[in-house]
Amino acid sequence: xxxxxxxxxxxxxxxxxxxxxxxxxxxxxxxxxxxxxxxxxxxxxxxxxxxxxxxxxxxxxxxxxxxxxxxxxxxxxxxxxxxxxxxxxxxxxxxxxxxxxxxxxxxxxxxxxxxxxxxxxxxxxxxxxxxxxxxxxxxxxxxxxxxxxxxxxxxxxxxxxxxxxxxxxxxxxxxxxxxxxxxxxxxxxxxxxxxxxxxxxxxxxxxxxxxxxxxxxxxxxxxxxxxxxxxxxxxxxxxxxxxxxxxxxxxxxxxxxxxxxxxxxxxxxxxxxxxxxxxxxxxxxxxxxxxxxxxxxxxxxxxxxxxxxxxxxxxxxxxxxxxxxxxxxxxxxxxxxxxxxxxxxxxxxxxxxxxxxxxxxxxxxxxxxxxxxxxxxxxxxxxxxxxxxxxxxxxxxxxxxxxxxx
Amino acid sequence: xxxxxxxxxxxxxxxxxxxxxxxxxxxxxxxxxxxxxxxxxxxxxxxxxxxxxxxxxxxxxxxxxxxxxxxxxxxxxxxxxxxxxxxxxxxxxxxxxxxxxxxxxxxxxxxxxxxxxxxxxxxxxxxxxxxxxxxxxxxxxxxxxxxxxxxxxxxxxxxxxxxxxxxxxxxxxxxxxxxxxxxxxxxxxxxxxxxxxxxxxxxxxxxxxx
Numbered sequence: 001x002x003x004x005x006x007x008x009x010x011x012x013x014x015x016x017x018x019x020x021x022x023x024x025x026x027x028x029x030x031x032x033x034x035x036x037x038x039x040x041x042x043x044x045x046x047x048x049x050x051x052x053x054x055x056x057x058x059x060x061x062x063x064x065x066x067x068x069x070x071x072x073x074x075x076x077x078x079x080x081x082x083x084x085x086x087x088x089x090x091x092x093x094x095x096x097x098x099x100x101x102x103x104x105x106x107x108x109x110x111x112x113x114x115x116x117x118x119x120x121x122x123x124x125x126x127x128x129x130x131x132x133x134x135x136x137x138x139x140x141x142x143x144x145x146x147x148x149x150x151x152x153x154x155x156x157x158x159x160x161x162x163x164x165x166x167x168x169x170x171x172x173x174x175x176x177x178x179x180x181x182x183x184x185x186x187x188x189x190x191x192x193x194x195x196x197x198x199x200x201x202x203x204x205x206x207x208x209x210x211x212x213x214x215x216x217x218x219x220x221x222x223x224x225x226x227x228x229x230x231x232x233x234x235x236x237x238x239x240x241x242x243x244x245x246x247x248x249x250x251x252x253x254x255x256x257x258x259x260x261x262x263x264x265x266x267x268x269x270x271x272x273x274x275x276x277x278x279x280x281x282x283x284x285x286x287x288x289x290x291x292x293x294x295x296x297x298x299x300x301x302x303x304x305x306x307x308x309x310x311x312x313x314x315x316x317x318x319x320x321x322x323x324x325x326x327x328x329x330x331x332x333x334x335x336x337x338x339x340x341x342x343x344x345x346x347x348x349x350x351x352x353x354x355x356x357x358x359x360x361x362x363x364x365x366x367x368x369x370x371x372x373x374x375x376x377x378x379x380x381x382x383x384x385x386x387x388x389x390x391x392x393x394x395x396x397x398x399x400x401x402x403x404x405x406x
Numbered sequence: 407x408x409x410x411x412x413x414x415x416x417x418x419x420x421x422x423x424x425x426x427x428x429x430x431x432x433x434x435x436x437x438x439x440x441x442x443x444x445x446x447x448x449x450x451x452x453x454x455x456x457x458x459x460x461x462x463x464x465x466x467x468x469x470x471x472x473x474x475x476x477x478x479x480x481x482x483x484x485x486x487x488x489x490x491x492x493x494x495x496x497x498x499x500x501x502x503x504x505x506x507x508x509x510x511x512x513x514x515x516x517x518x519x520x521x522x523x524x525x526x527x528x529x530x531x532x533x534x535x536x537x538x539x540x541x542x543x544x545x546x547x548x549x550x551x552x553x554x555x556x557x558x559x560x561x562x563x564x565x566x567x568x569x570x571x572x573x574x575x576x577x578x579x580x581x582x583x584x585x586x587x588x589x590x591x592x593x594x595x596x597x598x599x600x601x602x603x604x605x606x607x608x609x610x611x612x613x614x615x616x
Contacts, residue, residue: 177562206504212511243488286431324588329592370527381532381534
C-alpha cells in the first residue's frame with residue numbers, strides 16, 4: 001500500500017516536472033490564479049486604416065495563437081477609442097489559418113482607436129499586446145480604380161468630342177441597320193391596310209436604359225405615324241412609361257403639324273403584373289389585328305408569347321432588346337431584330353440628334369480600345385505563357401491592371 | 407380537403423383552362439380570364455405600392471418618433487409634380503420628375519454598366535491561347551475570336567464590307583449559335599412549366615394522377 005502511494009506520488013512529481021519543463025521550453029504557456037492553463041495569445045497584431053474609404057473602416061490582422069485550432073474557442077476583438085477602455089467589438093471563430101483578419105466598419109471618421117486580440121479557451125482568456133493607435137481617415141479618390149477613371153475619360157472624352165463635331169455640322173457616318181430600314185415600310189403597310197401599329201416598350205420602368213432607347217425610337221415611329229395619318233396603340237405596364245410615352249407622341253404629332261390628331265388613349269396603362277399585361281396585349285392583338293407590331297425595350301418570359309401571337313395574326317414584326325436570354329425568341333419569331341446595342345444605335349440613327357450620334361461614335365472608340373486591348377493582351381499573355389519574355393510579362397501585367405476591377 | 411381549398415383548386419383549374427383555350431382561338435372564357443387577371447393584378451399592385459412605398463418608405467420614415475427623416479418629402483414633391491399633368495396650365499411641371507428619374511438613372515448606372523459590361527468582359531477575354539489541355543486551348547481561342555468578331559459586328563462607324571464584313575459575319579454566326587443554345591435551354595424550361603400545369607390539372611384537380 002505504502003509502495004503504491006509512493007509510486008503514485010513519484011508519477012505526479014515526474015508528470016509535474018515534465019509539464020513545467022515543457023512550459024519552460026516553449027516559454028509561452030501561462031497558468032492563471034486558479035491553476036488553469038491559459039491559451040497562448042495571438043501575436044503580430046497589425047492595425048491599419050482601410051484604404052480609400054470614407055474613414056469609417058479599420059483593418060485588423062493577427063497571427064494565430066499557437067494553440068489554434070485545437071483547444072481554443074475563438075478570438076475576441078477588443079477596441080478602445082482614444083485613451084478609453086477596451087470593449088469587445090467582435091468574436092472570430094478559429095479556422096486553423098496562419099493568420100486572421102477583421103474589418104471593423106463601426107468606427108467614427110477622425111477618431112483614433114487601439115485594438116487588442118484575446119484568445120479564449122476552456123482554460124480562460126489570454127490577451128495580446130495593445131496595438132498602436134490608428135485613425136480612420138477619409139480618402140476622396142480610390143486610387144485602386146484609377147484605371148477605370150482613365151478608361152472612362154477616354155470613352156467619355158470621345159463621346160464629348162464627337163458631340164461637338166456633330167454640332168459643328170460635320171456629318172458622322174453610321175452604317176445602315178437593316179431593322180430600321182424596315183421601320184418606315186412597316187408603318188406604311190399599316191397605313192395601307194387601315195390597321196393600327198402596336199408598340200410595346202418592354203415591361204421595365206423608365207429607370208431602364210432599354211426603355212429609354214425604346215422611347216427615343218417611339219418618337220420617330222410616332223412622327224411617321226402622324227405624317228401618314230395612321231394609328232398607334234401602346235399598352236404599357238408602368239405608369240411612368242405611360243406618362244413619358246404620351247409626352248413623346250404628343251411632341252411628335254405637334255412636330256408633324258397635327259396636334260389635333262393626338263389623343264391620350266393612344267397610350268394606356270394595363271397592369272404592372274407581367275403575365276396580366278401579356279394576357280391583355282395578346283387580347284388586343286387578336287381583336288384589333290395590328291398590321292405592325294414593334295417590341296422594343298426590356299423583355300422577359302413574355303417575349304416569345306407576344307412574338308408568336310404577332311406571327312399568328314400575320315403582323316410584320318420588328319423587335320429589339322438587349323436582354324440576351326430573350327433575343328433568340330425574337331430572332332426566331334420576328335421579321336427583324338435589333339440585337340443588343342443595335343437597339344441603342346437605332347435611337348441615335350433615327351433621331352439624327354448630334355448628342356446621340358456623338359455618343360454612338362464615342363462608344364465605337366470604346367469598342368476599338370477594347371478590341372486593341374484584347375489583341376495586345378491576349379498576344380502578350382500567350383507569349384509569356386510559352387516563352388517567358390520579360391517585355392511581354394510587363395505588357396500582360398499592364399493589360400491586366402488596366403482592366404482590373406479591384 | 408375543406409371547401410375553400412377545393413374551391414381554390416377549381417378556380418385555378420378553370421383559369422388555367424381559360425388561358426390555355428387561347429391556343430385554339432380568342433373566346434369568351436379567355437376574355438373573362440384576361441379581364442379578371444388584369445383587374446386583380448392592377449388592384450394587387452396598387453395595394454403593394456401603397457404599403458411598400460407610401461406607407462413604409464414615406465409615412466413610417468417621416469413620422470418616426472426617434473429619428474424622423476426629411477428626405478422622403480423630396481419623393482413626395484416629385485410625385486405631386488407628376489400629378490400636375492392633370493392640369494393644362496401647369497402640366498409642363500410633370501416633366502421635371504421624369505427628367506430627374508431619367509437623368510439620375512443614367513448617372514447611377516453609367517459606371518455599373520461600364521465596369522460589368524465592358525471592363526470585366528475585356529479582362530475575361532485576355533487569356534493565353536497556348537496553355538492547358540487541347541480543350542482549354544480551343545475554348546480560349548473561341549472566346550477570343552467570338553468576342554473580337556462580335557465586337558466588330560457592333561461597330562457602327564464602318565460599313566460591313568471586305569475583311570471587316572467577313573469578321574462581322576463570323577461575329578453574327580457566333581451570336582446565332584449562342585442564341586440557338588439559349589433557345590433550346592429556355593424552351594426546355596418552358597416545357598417543365600407546362601408539365602407543372604398539366605400535373606396540376608390531372609393530379610390535384612381531376613385526381614387522375616395518384
